[in-house]
Amino acid sequence: MDSKLKILIVEDDEFLRSLTAKRLEKEGYVVVVAVDGESGLITAAQEKPNLIFLDLLLPGLDGFEVLGKLKANAELKDVPVVVFSNLGQKEDIERAKQLGADEFLIKANFTLDDVMVKINEKLKK
């Protein structure tokens, strides 16, 4: 059942993206990736993921804009979005939450194991 769940990673850093993808695949998820905001939106519309990992500092459209557009899209607005960034100022967190992010994680402060625990909880709900 879990193996059918699809997760989209929008992340411009190749290394972090591949590590996250590897870890998610090991957990049994299907992973699709996007390297910037524009392609993230297109991929989200095509693939209809069950959850989206979203970086904030992205080339072109930044994470906040992507988040806003995702939540404005009737088909995608219910897909939970986990903002996964190294920004961590109170204002950034509040802004992301206001735009409809389900979770705000600071990359450096978590291991991928911690993140898997959070995602599993979220998707099993």
Add this chain to the structure above:
Amino acid sequence: MALIPSDHARLEANRWLVWGRLLYVSTILLLYGAAMLSYAFSVYTFAIPRRGIIFFSFAYASSLLMWVCWYLIERFEVRDAINWMSGVQIALDILLITLVALVSEEPLMFFFMLIPIVSSSLLWESRAPAITALIALTPALIYVTYSETIVQYTRAWGLFFDISIRLPIFTFAAILTGVIATLTVLSIRLGGVAHERALLLEVMQNPHASPTSPAREKVTVVDDASKRIIQAKEFEVEKANERLATLARAKSDFVTVATHQLRTPLAGIRWSLDMLIKKNFGEMNPEQVSVLEKGLVNTERMIRIVNDILNLDKIDNDQLKIALAPGDLNAIIEGAVADLTQQAAIKEVRIEYAKPETELPLLPIDVDKIRMALDNLIDNAVKYSKDGGVVHVSLDTSKVANSSNPTITVTVSDDGIGIPKSDRDEMFSKFYRAQNARRQDPNGNGIGLFVVKSIVEGHHGNIWYESEEGKGTSFHVSLPAHSVDAFPNA
């Protein structure tokens, strides 16, 4: 009668004025000496004519008298006489130079000295001391620069007798006049400034003074002058503040960008080491795992340092925002202990958490910040433990039920190097590190405890410690433990 500030300022003003006058009269005395010499040489004889002796005696006597008068005014602080005496001084000066010009048959002398005398007198209320001083110097400058030409002309008029000897003497006198006249006008000007301040102070202290009081009459003038000075100062302060704000913003931006830039590669290192250790990329032998674990521990410590620096910057900018929400303190401690256990194991240090038997209520805390504070305290305890030591973490819940002032206290104890007595006052200061801590670990940054204290105080809590050098240290953090139900944002 006790002196009030305006009296002090007034005394100061008068002292300046009188000293200016004393200096001035001294200059005049010197000049008459120079003129007398000039006169004596001009006639090629030391047998000075009768009218010359009479003139110089009169000039010296009257100037000396003036000098004494000024000295007495200064000595006995006869304020009312200052203006009156100034008038007498000017009249006398003009009379004397008229006489000297006539006696020495030297009309140049008259103009030469008239200008500094008159201009320095005008300075009494002048607002342009620099220009006035320049005017005072002008005749001397003209005389020195064009002396040849002047001498030629006056000689053509039959006024000069011998140039070779008189010229150097007159030049000397001219320079002396200029310099001392400048000093004089400046001192008088300083007196004027002090005087204005005295008036201003008087008006400020006694705003209901009668409209006819001298202070009232002067107040408009004083107000204008003071306003200009105050506006100029305010402008300077404003500019300086702008520059400081720009610098502070630049520093803050730099710290924010640098720390965020650091976090991305650090996250990559952390994740990859963690995944390698957890065999995501295949089996490894124990030695390889042990090396990777040490790498991971160091990376995590570095992330903590980066976070501390970011928080330090926020504290500096008064932006350390504590967002209180119901939080499980027990879970935070367990998380911190679990994360640091691996790091402790490398030093063969054990971390023991005595979990309270009763379940804790949710408390109004900022979970991330409290976690950061506990990470710092436990990390310190491990770092400064002896190898094979034990770090105890415990919770004192005995005061949670205290109705008036419920608190909960977390204690982190180690049996490490302890804090020397001499360092105890400074332990929570930014960038401060105890001497023995520096010896043990020269690479620490001295930020940790400062950040911890700021976080605890942001929660209206307290932090303190007990320590014995060589035996160990216990840090206690007490936090308010109001029921979350009573907490408005819960």
